[in-house]
Amino acid sequence: MIATMRVRASALFVVLVAGLVAATVPASAEPPTVPPLGSSFLFGVSSSGFQSEGSAPDSNWSRYAASGKAKDPYLNSVEFLNRASSDIELAKDLGVGVYRLTVEWARVQPRPGVWVDGDFAFYDSVIRQIRAAGMRPMITLDHWVYPGWEVDRGGWRNPQMVAEWLANMRRVVDRYKQFDPLWVTINEPTAYVGQELATGGLGPQDVPAMFDRLVQAHNGIYDYIHSVMPGAMVTSNVAHIPGGAEPVIATQFVDRVQLDYVGIDFYYGASLTNPPSLDPLIGTHWDATIEPEGIYYALRYYARKYPTLPLYIVENGMPTDNGTTRADDYHRADHLRDIVYWLQRAKADGIDVIGYNYWSLTDNYEWGSYASRFGIYTVDVETDPTLTRKPTDAVPAYREITRNGGVPADYRPTRAPGLCSIIAPPASCLEPVR
Template sequence: MRSQRRLLATLAATTAALIIGSTSTAAARPEPPAQVAPFGADFLWGVASSGYQSEGHVPDSNWSRYVAAGKTPDPYGDSIDFFTRYRSDIELAAQLGVRVYRIGIEWARVQPKPGEWDEGGLRFYDSVIDAITAAGMRPMLTLDHWVYPGWEVDRGGWRNPGIVDDWLANARKVVDRYAQHDPLWVTFNEPTVYIANELRKGGLSPIDVPAMHDRIAQAHNSIYDHIHAVQPGAMVTSNVAYLPGGEDLINKPLIDKISARLDYIGIDYYYGLTPDSLLTTPPDVEKLWTQPLHPEGIYYALEHYSRQFPGKPLYIVENGMPTENGAPRAEGYTRADNLRDTVYWLQRAKTDGVNLIGYNYWSLTDNYEWGSYSPRFGLYTVDALTDPTLTRKPTDAVPAYTAITRAGGVSPDYRPTRAPQPCSLVDAATSCLDPLTVPR
């Protein structure tokens, strides 16, 4: 609780300083358009997943050890067993009409020992990527989604200066093998949250945070150069978890270290923040899925990075709606309505000049959300704890997303089911002093 109070105090102080200290904002917003244009045929609709969260049959890793040590509320089991069901899951994605399927290449699966790579593990990913491309989709490959091998844990994890060389040896092996498929690349998933999770689970001490920060930046910059040597014209990013009220304070220091080696800006956006919600439902790092959903915040997040990186392509690498154990949300928001409302704001951003090139829904199926099966984000819900068949059950967002991909978005005259917040702190002070509106 003490760390949560410090987080809230920091957010509140930062937000207040930004709003009170602001004497001017960007140019006033134009009147909202009566209609929003659909995205073109080149827009990359996608779905996202990670290796550890969905594969099951996991090898020894930092996270398998966290689970074994009782540091998570739920046991892992075999998650939703993507390892044996990947072909049918990929077919479900193809039926949605998406063009991108994001997966992670698990370091622990392909390199079980120092200096030794497992051909069986690599062949698994060969088959997954072949299935993705055969289904007419482009792979988006994540090199590090918060998981590293048990032998690297024994060497000290990110406290070990040698981890950069170890990480790069594996990453180069993966890049050399899969660059031929012209994937989109994500080097590190949400690196700031990666650091925070290692702190929370005991893989890192506070004194080691600056070193991990620097080592992630060094590894990203090095593998970026290697990717471009092997795959000319590659698109590489390290996606950020957008943090309303404190984005620049928390994420910008690392982004600044890798900004020269980002071909597109990958953004993950989930939750909003307002003065009221900060007081009534303060962020709980253990239960973020209970936070208010403000889909218009995705516009502010895009606007923020459009200002920071003028003209650079932006891609929503993750976005979705959580429910608790599949129960309806208290505010009555359905997954389909939240998706359509979100896509409306994506189209508004594009209409207003944001260079948005793609959007991934997180996630195709429910999965293991880093210690718990309670938060469910899937287009297809899966009850991993009580359903031994792990049946994929479609939610109302499946037909909604299918219609969106076919039409290039929501209809031009669509209106969101939820009005935008009058004072959003997602991109304070701009989003509070010059809020978005919807035409009548």
């Protein structure tokens, strides 16, 4: 961790100096027009099991939520378990082609060696409905949640965790391979380790072993998926962290695994105009700076790192504080259109970006709190017993985007690029977009 902090500090110093040089480069008078993303581009929505399903089975996260340590109790989240059909219709109405969900290990294997067909039947129905609605499922195998009986065995500190993880995930693959899903093996591995540290699932001394086991789990299920689906598309989505730490962080997981496409989660920006903050780490996500052009820099970074692999934005969205207007007056529809503009710029510049998922379809339980609202449909879990899905202004904006394959060619973002971005230094500062 100390080494990582030093790398971040060094990177920040480099880009601060580079920014003084970059600032003298004259901006072009008019940015280029942006052609649409094309009929093969995949627009989607994202969700996760524990965060949205309700009726949570015994797991590491249901135990944490019930421990009193979380900011808010879990209640019953947004009850996707009972409202899946109507939520799938909401996604279909947006015109998207991909629906991301989780098949929760804790739900389908409540005890060691015991799998429950009744709970698999829920996912059977959901995935069939996704397909019937004209969408392709994107199945996340592990979104930071594992069964309570695995907690009792030590979680990721347990040397047998990988074998037990693979035993379940092979069943999931076998059951749903017929639907030709896109696969995400492990959601944000680095953040997963961070969450385990924060919730007490492991201590600092256990971090290297958890990374090793996540690598073994990913590569094991990657090989298995390809043995039964030779043409499968498999990834593990990376949570992009501004500041230049990405090359160091990648050595723990991404540089050690096989991928068919690069899954990227991108949320926050940082530059000389808007220096980085600790807001995402302390839970006030809505106060963190959003610089939409940062998604271009992130895509360019991964395109250069993985020149033979396509890129997919698995998660992107904008948080608000309990649905209130952000202090920077950035509205969800404007943010969505601005982001899609930069996707089109990336595509026009030859970057092989193939898809984009909005996080998330509805508000949900953001790992201990209902305050951070990311939903394109907002839900007042704590105050509305009907859990009504209320459309935000991004709903009609997304419909128009999916219908037209992007924003109009002459669209201009509502936010100008920041000075000397440190999303992916030094290139994001020395090679700025205008």
